[in-house]
Amino acid sequence: MSSQPAPIVVGYDGSPGSQSALRWAVGEAVRELAPLRILEAFELIVTVRPTPGHVVPLDALRTARQKGLDAVADTVRLQHPELQVETSLVGGAAVPALLDEAGRARLVVLGSRGLGGWSGLLVGSVAVQVTTHARCPVIVIPHDLRPHAHEGATVAVGVDGSKVSAKAIDFAFDQAEALHARVVALHAWSSPFLTYSDGASMLQFDEDKIQEEGRLLVAESVAGAAADHPDVQWTTELVSGSAAQALVRRANSADLVVVGSRGRGGFTGLLLGSVGQSVLHHAQSPVAIVR
Incomplete structure (x- = not known):
C-alpha cells in the first residue's frame, strides 16, 4: 500500500484567477509537504465552419498547451526544488476533470474566475460547480487577491452545530496551524422578534440567554479541534443577523474563510447551502468550502 500523500490539485488555464490560485496552491503544498498537481483542461471549440480541405491542427495545439503547462511547472520547481510537481493536460471540459x-x-484550489464566460460575474461557473459537487475541500481564490493590512493571520469559520460545520472547524484549525494564524469561530443568531407597526413586540426573549447559548454552542463545537491544535489561538464571535453577511464582512480582514457546504435549515436536497453560496460569491478573501 502506497504511503504517497494525496496531492493538492490546482485548476490552471493561464487566467489571472488561475495564476492567483497557483500561487496559493504552491504555498499550501510547501506548508503541508504535499505533492502539487497542476491540471489544465483542453477543450477545443470550433466556432466557425472549416473550409473544405482545412484541418484544425489539434495535435499542434495540444503540444503547445502542454509546453506552456510544463513551463509553468518548471518555474515552480525552480522556486521550490523540494516540491513534487506534476502536470495533467486533460481533454474535455474543466468541471468533470476537476471533479x-x-x-x-x-484539496482542490481554483481561481474565482477563469477564461471565458461573463466578466461581470465574481465567481465563474467552474468554481460554482466544483465547490458544489467535489468530494474534498475546495478553496476559491479571488483573482485580485492582496495581502490584508493587519497584524497576524486569521482564519474565520462559520459555526452552527451541524456535522458539516464540525468538519469545517477541523479544516479551519488545520489551516490555522499551517498558516500560524488564529481562528475566529463565528456564530450568527437571528432575533425571534416579530413586531407590530408601532414597534411593539409579539414575542419576548432574553438576549443575554441567547448569546450565552451561542457561546456554549461554539465552545462545544470547537473543543475537539482546539484540543488537537493546542498552539492555535481562537476566539468566539457572536453576531445577530445573517451568517452569510457576517462571514462576508469578516472576509475583509481574514486570510481565509471556511464554510461547511451545508448547515442547519434550508432545503436539504441542495448540495451547497445559501450561506456557502453567498460567501463564495461575495467574499474578498480565499473561501474554503468543506463537505
Missing part, C-alpha cells in the same frame, strides 16, 4: 481529481485529492 475526477477531487476524488483523489486532499
Whole structure:
C-alpha cells in the first residue's frame, strides 16, 4: 500500500484567477509537504465552419498547451526544488476533470474566475460547480487577491452545530496551524422578534440567554479541534443577523474563510447551502468550502 500523500490539485488555464490560485496552491503544498498537481483542461471549440480541405491542427495545439503547462511547472520547481510537481493536460471540459481529481485529492484550489464566460460575474461557473459537487475541500481564490493590512493571520469559520460545520472547524484549525494564524469561530443568531407597526413586540426573549447559548454552542463545537491544535489561538464571535453577511464582512480582514457546504435549515436536497453560496460569491478573501 502506497504511503504517497494525496496531492493538492490546482485548476490552471493561464487566467489571472488561475495564476492567483497557483500561487496559493504552491504555498499550501510547501506548508503541508504535499505533492502539487497542476491540471489544465483542453477543450477545443470550433466556432466557425472549416473550409473544405482545412484541418484544425489539434495535435499542434495540444503540444503547445502542454509546453506552456510544463513551463509553468518548471518555474515552480525552480522556486521550490523540494516540491513534487506534476502536470495533467486533460481533454474535455474543466468541471468533470476537476471533479475526477477531487476524488483523489486532499484539496482542490481554483481561481474565482477563469477564461471565458461573463466578466461581470465574481465567481465563474467552474468554481460554482466544483465547490458544489467535489468530494474534498475546495478553496476559491479571488483573482485580485492582496495581502490584508493587519497584524497576524486569521482564519474565520462559520459555526452552527451541524456535522458539516464540525468538519469545517477541523479544516479551519488545520489551516490555522499551517498558516500560524488564529481562528475566529463565528456564530450568527437571528432575533425571534416579530413586531407590530408601532414597534411593539409579539414575542419576548432574553438576549443575554441567547448569546450565552451561542457561546456554549461554539465552545462545544470547537473543543475537539482546539484540543488537537493546542498552539492555535481562537476566539468566539457572536453576531445577530445573517451568517452569510457576517462571514462576508469578516472576509475583509481574514486570510481565509471556511464554510461547511451545508448547515442547519434550508432545503436539504441542495448540495451547497445559501450561506456557502453567498460567501463564495461575495467574499474578498480565499473561501474554503468543506463537505
